[in-house]
Amino acid sequence: MSRNIPDKNSVSISPEESSLRDTAAGKLLFTCYHDKQCIMLLDDGRLKTVSFPEEANSKIGAIYIGKVKNISQNINAAFVEIADSEICFLPLKDATAPFLLNRSFDGRILAGDEILVQIVRDAQKTKQASVTARISLSNDYFALELGFDRILYSSRLDKAKRTHIANLLQDCGIEEKATYLNQNALRNREEHQTTNEAFSGNINVPPIGMIVRTKAGEFTDASELSSKFHALSDIFIDLLHKALYRKCFSLLKEAPEPFEYVFNHLIYTNEYNEIVTDNPETYSKLIKYTREHMPDKKVRLYTDNTLSLQNLYSIPSKMEMALNERVWLKSGGYLVVQPTEALTVIDVNSGKYEARKGFEETALKINLEAAEEIALQLRLRNLSGIIIVDFINMKEDDSREKLLAFLKSAVIKDRLQTEVVDMTPLGLVELTRKKESKPLYEQVKGVR
DSSP: OOOOOOOOOOOOOOHHHHHHTOSSSOEEEEEEETTEEEEEEEETTEEEEEEOHHHHTOOTTOEEEEEEEEEEGGGTEEEEEEETTEEEEEEGGGOSSOOBSSSOOOSOOOTTOEEEEEEEEOOBTTBOOEEESSOEEEOSSEEEEETOOOEEEOTTSOHHHHHHHHHHHHHTTOOSSSOSSOHHHHHHOGGGHHHHGGGGSSOOOOOEEEEEOGGGGGOOOHHHHHHHHHHHHHHHHHHHHHHHTSOTTOEEEOOOOHHHHIIIIIOOGGGOSEEEESOHHHHHHHHHHHHHHOTTSEEEEOOOSSSOHHHHTTHHHHHHHHHOSEEEOTTSOEEEEEEOSSOEEEEEEOTTOOOOSOHHHHHHHHHHHHHHHHHHHHHHTTOOEEEEEEOOOOOOHHHHHHHHHHHHHHHTTOSSOEEEEEEOTTSEEEEEEOOOSOOHHHHTTTTO
């Protein structure tokens, strides 16, 4: 005997709602993972970057007046105290043109020197925080840095864009070949007459160079570009002026807000189309921040109670894959990612790939796919320091050269400095990636 089961009403989704649920387009998510605030970048349905700002409690970007405690010649570094008993590591290569506050710089860093430093890496495990004397400030269009006198351009600006920006900078009187905020320029700027009096003594201002960011390429008017530059240079001048009248161990600039740090250091603005959060308080902060810095970016508050934001974008499964030591490739090959205390080892395996061609061509195909995935995994897992990759062995020099060239082109997209060093006689590829914050597997400890 059959039962009469009433037909269910069909559920229709409007085109607008369907577009909002699109998981392929780039999205920056501000949500929670296991009740811990996190920020995630998704693009083409894949997780690209994860950050737990509260877990890190980062001081990166903070600027202090520190005091040099001692110099270690054997490691070419200084140890700088930025607060009571808080000692930081300063590589001397990052202090070739420092802003000293107790004397003029004569090419030496000495114990007792009062020096302006900026935190570039948080303390991790037994390692002290790292600082640099190359103080930098940035906005959406430029970055100014103490210690060099050149213009550098974002790697994402092509030759035509660079030429266009160089012409605009020349039109608005910003010389490309020289220092922008050197001591003479400070004295000569009318809007800083009272400030410039501070620089007439024995303290020398190091050269200050400029980095042109990707977004500067949007300008067509020289005066608009000039206003963005001078807005930032004014802040830099005020910072140097303030340093002259503050005590040692003073905090001159606090670390940026967590989401501000993510926007400026971890995420490119063209990697996502919208920002989504399920937290009303975060939504309010994001609206305020984007109106000032990114008016073209859409911010949306997700309020669907029937389906959580985490489930909509399959965050639990994506995080599980990001923490798994095995990473599958589309070809059927796979990577094995194993971080250790000293370095990270990545092994490339052919796995389930069924070769239809010769071994050399097969190995190159899998290695190239693996190289692209490795570049993504370094950023996703925030792996840094020394990285050793054991690719599938290839006999031909031409194949090795193609692999190294492809890997270099893949890692250059990373915001953190990543260098492909070389391939050893054993076929192991050596990489280094700048270390700033904890790797993902350490950030999620205590979260899961």
